[in-house]
Amino acid sequence: MNRTRVKICGLTRREDVQTAVDAGADALGFVFYPASPRYVSAHKASELMAEMPPFVTSVGLFVNADIDDIAAVVETTHLSLLQFHGDESPEWCAEAAAATNRPFIRVFRVKPDTTADDLLQYERIYRNASPYFKGLLLDTWTDAYGGAGKVFNWSLVSKEIGPRVVLSGGLSAQNVAGAVSELRPFAVDVSSGVEAAKGIKDAEKIRAFIRAVRQAGEPI
Numbered sequence: 001m002n003r004t005r006v007k008i009c010g011l012t013r014r015e016d017v018q019t020a021v022d023a024g025a026d027a028l029g030f031v032f033y034p035a036s037p038r039y040v041s042a043h044k045a046s047e048l049m050a051e052m053p054p055f056v057t058s059v060g061l062f063v064n065a066d067i068d069d070i071a072a073v074v075e076t077t078h079l080s081l082l083q084f085h086g087d088e089s090p091e092w093c094a095e096a097a098a099a100t101n102r103p104f105i106r107v108f109r110v111k112p113d114t115t116a117d118d119l120l121q122y123e124r125i126y127r128n129a130s131p132y133f134k135g136l137l138l139d140t141w142t143d144a145y146g147g148a149g150k151v152f153n154w155s156l157v158s159k160e161i162g163p164r165v166v167l168s169g170g171l172s173a174q175n176v177a178g179a180v181s182e183l184r185p186f187a188v189d190v191s192s193g194v195e196a197a198k199g200i201k202d203a204e205k206i207r208a209f210i211r212a213v214r215q216a217g218e219p220i
């Protein structure tokens with residue numbers, strides 16, 4: 001059985017980076033969307049990423065950004081992976097990834113009328129558009145772009161696509177074990193479920209979240 005990877009998203013403080021790394025996070029997300037309460041500048045993010053050991057992936061989140069701005073962030077931070085969280089087309093993602101020479105994941109924000117087939121089709125389109133595409137991150141559709149702490153209907157995640165997706169949207173130490181047991185996603189991603197306030201992580205919630213993922217992944 002594969003170990004479910006864990007991404008902790010929306011980090012803004014050194015101590016939270018350290019806690020997440022010590023607790024065993026596989027990836028850390030930094031939000032470069034200026035309207036977000038979790039926004040960090042490229043300069044701040046590069047300071048935070050300096051605390052990260054090898055083999056932990058640094059992920060940059062962008063929402064409808066300019067390719068030149070993304071390239072500038074990549075140059076300053078040397079981040080490993082791009083996450084496109086807005087309305088970016090397959091062609092645009094392919095161009096941005098090639099321009100920065102970075103792989104990317106694309107977010108699908110699940111709506112009440114989304115079907116299981118929509119997810120498969122969306123994934124196919126992005127995969128065919130670029131060799132830099134590394135998979136879908138599923139989040140819940142809301143008026144804002146992300147980090148809203150809302151769960152979507154997990155029954156839309158078919159057995160076919162489940163093991164390839166990064167599951168997010170309203171996960172917490174309380175519900176993540178159920179998600180891992182039910183869907184066996186490649187990875188889970190959390191932001192608000194491990195926070196004390198927006199952008200301020202809670203060390204005990206991070207540790208409890210990662211413990212819950214690991215326990216759910218153990219063979220019975």
Ligand SMILES: O=C(O)c1ccccc1NCC(=O)[C@H](O)[C@H](O)COP(=O)(O)O
Pocket residue numbers: 009010029031033036037038061063085139145146147148149150168169170171189190191192193
């Ligand atoms: O965190 C934000 O403020 C944010 C702003 C704009 C786009 C994406 C954003 N965050 C995305 C995430 O933190 C995660 O990828 C994911 O949506 C998990 O969010 P949550 O439901 O809070 O755990």
